[in-house]
Amino acid sequence: MAPASLGGRRDPALLLWPLASLVLPLLPLLVLLLSALEGQRRLLMVVPEGQRVLSVPFVLEDGWLGSPRLELTAEIPPNSLIALEVALLDASGRTVLDLTKDGWRASGTWAEEGETGTWQEDDAGLALALRPGRSGRFQLAVQVQDLLDEAGQPLPSPVVVRGSVRNHSVEAPLLLFTAVLSLAVVQVLLLACYGISRGRWVQRSQEASAAIRCEAGGPGLVRLGVVARWELPHDDPPLGAPPDPAPLELRVSDAQGRPLLQHWERVAVAHRSNDGDHWLSVRLTLHLRLPEHASYRFRVALPEAFRVAGDAWEIEWLQLTVEDGRMTAWPVSVLPLGGAVEGR
Amino acid sequence: MADERGLLLLLAVAAVAIGTVTAVTRPGLWRLGQDGTPTAGSGVRYGGSYRAGRWVAAPSRRQDWSGFQGRGPGAAK
Numbered sequence: 001m002a003p004a005s006l007g008g009r010r011d012p013a014l015l016l017w018p019l020a021s022l023v024l025p026l027l028p029l030l031v032l033l034l035s036a037l038e039g040q041r042r043l044l045m046v047v048p049e050g051q052r053v054l055s056v057p058f059v060l061e062d063g064w065l066g067s068p069r070l071e072l073t074a075e076i077p078p079n080s081l082i083a084l085e086v087a088l089l090d091a092s093g094r095t096v097l098d099l100t101k102d103g104w105r106a107s108g109t110w111a112e113e114g115e116t117g118t119w120q121e122d123d124a125g126l127a128l129a130l131r132p133g134r135s136g137r138f139q140l141a142v143q144v145q146d147l148l149d150e151a152g153q154p155l156p157s158p159v160v161v162r163g164s165v166r167n168h169s170v171e172a173p174l175l176l177f178t179a180v181l182s183l184a185v186v187q188v189l190l191l192a193c194y195g196i197s198r199g200r201w202v203q204r205s206q207e208a209s210a211a212i213r214c215e216a217g218g219p220g221l222v223r224l225g226v227v228a229r230w231e232l233p234h235d236d237p238p239l240g241a242p243p244d245p246a247p248l249e250l251r252v253s254d255a256q257g258r259p260l261l262q263h264w265e266r267v268a269v270a271h272r273s274n275d276g277d278h279w280l281s282v283r284l285t286l287h288l289r290l291p292e293h294a295s296y297r298f299r300v301a302l303p304e305a306f307r308v309a310g311d312a313w314e315i316e317w318l319q320l321t322v323e324d325g326r327m328t329a330w331p332v333s334v335l336p337l338g339g340a341v342e343g344r
Numbered sequence: 345m346a347d348e349r350g351l352l353l354l355l356a357v358a359a360v361a362i363g364t365v366t367a368v369t370r371p372g373l374w375r376l377g378q379d380g381t382p383t384a385g386s387g388v389r390y391g392g393s394y395r396a397g398r399w400v401a402a403p404s405r406r407q408d409w410s411g412f413q414g415r416g417p418g419a420a421k
Contacts, residue, residue, distance in 0.1 A: 021353055024360045031364055064369045085391075096376055096399060098391035099384065123387055130382045131375040171367035178363025182356050189352040 013221045013289070015327040018193040025183040028175040035066060035170045043072075043163035047084075047144050049156060054089075055140040058165045060132040066168030068132060072140070073125035075160040076147065078107040082124060082159065083145035091137045100145065101126045129169065197223070198325030210320040211299035217290030218325065221334065224250070224288065225321035226267075226300050230280040230313040238278050240309025242271035246282060248302055252337070255295040260337050261288070269306070280306065280313050287326075287334045298322055 047053045060068040076082050081104045088097035103124035110119055132138070140163065147155045198220065203210045208228070216222050226248065232238060245266035252261040267284050282302060290296060300320050306313040374382035377397050381390040392401040 018349070018353075021356055024356050027360050028364045028367065031368060066368055067370050067373050097381075098399070098401070099381075100389045100391065102387040102389065104387075123385075126385055126388055128382055128384065129370075129373060131373055133376045171370055174363055174367040178360060178367065181363065182359045185352060185356040185359060189349060189356060192349050192352060 011331065012219055013327055014331060015193055015329065018190055019329055021186045021189055024186055025179045028178040028182070031170060032172055032175045035168060035172075038066075038166055038168050041165040043140065043161075043165065045140075045142050045161045045163070046158050047142050047161055048158040049144055049147065049154075052141055052143040053161075055142070055163065057091075057137045057139050059135065059167070060138050060165070061135045061167040062132050063135070066166075066170050067129055069166045069169035070128040070140070070163065071125065072101070072127075072142075072161055072163040074101070074103055075162065076103065076105050076122075076124055077149075077155065077157065078105055078120070079150045080105055080155055081146065081148045083147075084159070084161070085143040085145050086126070087141040088128075089139045089141055093139075095141075096138075097128075097130075099126075194327060194329055197323035199323070201322045202319065203321075204317055204319045206315075206317055208304040208315040208318055209299065209301035210318050211297060212320055212322050213295060213297040214322055214324070215293065216296050216322065216324040218293040220325035220327050221332070222288040222290050222296075223321075223323040223326045224286040224298060224300070225323070226282065226284045226286070226302075226318070227321075228282045228302050228318040229316045230269075230306060231316045232278060232311060232313060235276070237273075238271070238311045238313075240311055242280060243269050243306040243308045243313070245269065246303050246306070248282070248284065248300060250286065250335075251297075251299045252288065253297045253299075257297070260296070261335060263335055267302075279316065287332050288337070289334050290337070 041058045043055045043058070045053045045055055070088075072084075072086060074082055074084050081102070084101045084103060086099050086101060087095045090096050101124075103122070105120075105122035105124055107118065107120040110117055142161050144159050147157070147159060149155050198218075199214065199216060201212045201214045203212045246269050248265045248267045250261065250263040250265070251259060252263075253259050263286075265284075267282050269280050269282055272279055272281055298320065300318070302315070302318060304315050374380065377394055379394050379396070381393045384390070390402070392399055394400070
């Protein structure tokens, strides 16, 4: 494994700052989490018919860090309607907001295609998000105007109204949208940093070797991608196991044809199948550091065929890809130039 | 290329900053005393509204109930 620093110098192909951008989508989610952890003041009111019930006093805070949010839910019997009068009173008992919530709750059974079940729906709650103008103590006054059954007849039971008060609620949908949007932008940024090369050349060969001559080198790394595929001459499934790791040879030479690198390595050969097709494949990525921008020739070679347990695998194609000027987010193994190298 | 990367980073930072600050400060939120009423969910009728900083009660209108407003079992399954 190549070190992250070259003789005490930082590897110029190692680009770390884009990784820090991954924190950005987490920030709105962190704000959302902190907001969810905020404690809330619970309210409970039992409201008999015809009576106005006051909640316990609570504080609504004004400020830039979120905003107050009041939530109320009337617990009403199934198949009933309610008209709930709600008033917000300030510290002096003056009504500063006055509204009526028309709520309902319905339930029943359903039967369809031999299946049955029960259903229930309701809309008996309300939520108020507002700024008080200045921080202070407030109270809610709640009164049941109507509580009727399905037939429109009054129901005598008292209504339990539960509520909660939060002072630092935030716009959760906007935070989620911000997280998704920033994640998309960060992904584009990471692609621009790590997925784009200065130059890219591809050679696909019907033989077990391929070569590319191109102008490469300079800042960043040269990345070589090798993909190869072998198939059986017939459609029958293979008889035996996949072959042992195959020998791969890489040669790099300069503009005059002088060898700069001769590298041997044994690469794993995988057996793959899909929809009755069977093939062997090799997939390998190698990195080189070529300090000078010049003309280079890259050549890779793999075995033309494998004969294992009666199976005669023959090369179908081999594809060599050369990408120049690649940056990486973490240290990668770099083949050293200068002579013959034996890999794994 | 470096300019594009810087621009993308700036775009990501700006998106997070604008979205998060707006979600926290909620600049468009109704303020007590502001003209009108706060936005509310379904089935809410205000008994008045603010005009020039004063709560002006609306004429009393009693809701005429005609039945349930639920969507029924098809949506509840």
